[in-house]
Amino acid sequence: MQAFTRHIHPGWLIIAPLMLMVIALYLGPILNILWLSVTDPEPGLSNYAKLAESDALIRIVWTTVRICIITTMFSVTLGYSIAYAMVHCHQRQKNYMLTLLLVSFWISILVRTFSWLMLLGRKGLVNGTLENIGLIAEPIAFMRNELGVLIGMVHYMIPYAVLPLLVSMQSLDTRVMDASRNLGASSTQTFWRIYLPLTLPGLVASTLLVFILSLGFYVTPAVLGGGKVLMVAEYISVQLLVTLKWGTAAMLAAIMLTGVLAMLWIMSRFMKLSTVFGGAAR
């Protein structure tokens, strides 16, 4: 026991319960899924070959990537604007803004999806209002297409985009901007050449975080896409729960996982991961 404690810090004893649980009940089956992607239904790379052969599969992957990129662009741009306004106003106003942001962050995803369903449907509130004031004659199709999925996803992702940006903007030394102004730069120049580059780490972290979260998003695309917009997550669930085919689903999961881990690694170069999530938890 003495020799044992000399080599291993006693702190590990209280780390162990959670560690063992995550390894056995989480890491284990994930590795099993990666293994399945090259062994089910037969050993080899046949599952990965499907990615090159099947047009349907390519379309699903492409739809997912495209929607995620558009969602990320909108969420991060709008999030930047919110974070910028929050950092540059009085404490009191900032607190109100933070409250709104966190309340939206906390409202259940199901409640929000349900609300969009009520708002965006053919007879929904948005179409109804537009028709009543005579702006449109025919209802606009907001749902069962990519537009609806994008609205729902951007709405969900904005708070996630804001939080890392806020952390990054708050830690800036404002004297640098003052110096730039004193040296004769206009406020536009100061923003583009000093402020934006200095917030780049936050911008990268926020972009990758939103992109990662969008990749595996299930609820909103499934409901607002109404079966017309098939993304990877929904495809996986159909494969497992309806057609019971693990091979293809495992292959898609393996690719998604590799992508996510690669992005996390890049993200960790720019920002301490716990700060990103720590911001999210507050």
Place this chain on the structure above:
Amino acid sequence: MTSGLFSKFNRVGAWVLLLFLVTPALIAIPVSLTPKRFLSMPKGELSLRHFQKLFTSEEWLSSFFQSGVIAVSTSLLATFLGTLCAIGLWRVSSKYSELMRAFLLLPLIIPQIISAMAFYRLWIPLGLLDSYAGLILAHTILAAPMVLITVSASLATFDPKLEQASKNLGASNWTTMRLVILPSIKPGVFAGALFAFILSWDEIVVTLFISKYTVYTLPRRMWNGIRENTDPTVAAAAVVLIAITLIAFVIFSIMSRRNDKSEAP
């Protein structure tokens, strides 16, 4: 920076965006008050019949109860394991413990659909599908990273000298933990417990995979209602959920404000 025209314009834009984030959810309130039998906006007349149905329907009540049991158990288990682990990582604080911390945060960031696959895969042979134990274990693994984050944040401001002082005065490891460390990280532990509760209470993707008939949580029932898209009881349930969120938020704000005050010099 001086507040130029751009800044002012941007601030207005930010307020519009923030309202855009919060207001859509409020549409559940009028829809839940419709007197009709199908999902619609009420015209003139209001009725509470869908709330009455929500609180008398055996199905909805059992879902509330089941979600409550699962979320409370998850919160307790995740808080216990997460707090111990956070203290352990803080005590060790080496290269390996930082790696371990990154590893333990993974369930929070790995796409939920992959987590759902993983639990589904393992729960079949373990016979945990469609059981309380299965859901609580899965939710605990997803929620523990939350606790790890909040408790670690509290520990970062804890003065390690206090721990040494306690040990020098003859306290055992256990006494030090109970009487010195735990009281000073209490805010982090409570925040972690609350986040773990909300995560479990709201969880749908993993739940869809690993529950079927016996365990039918509130998100699961709402999911069904949303897919069927006819019964206004869903709207009433949504209003109740919004109310619960707001209450939890107020409790959380009051708690963190109190902590800020007691921590301020």
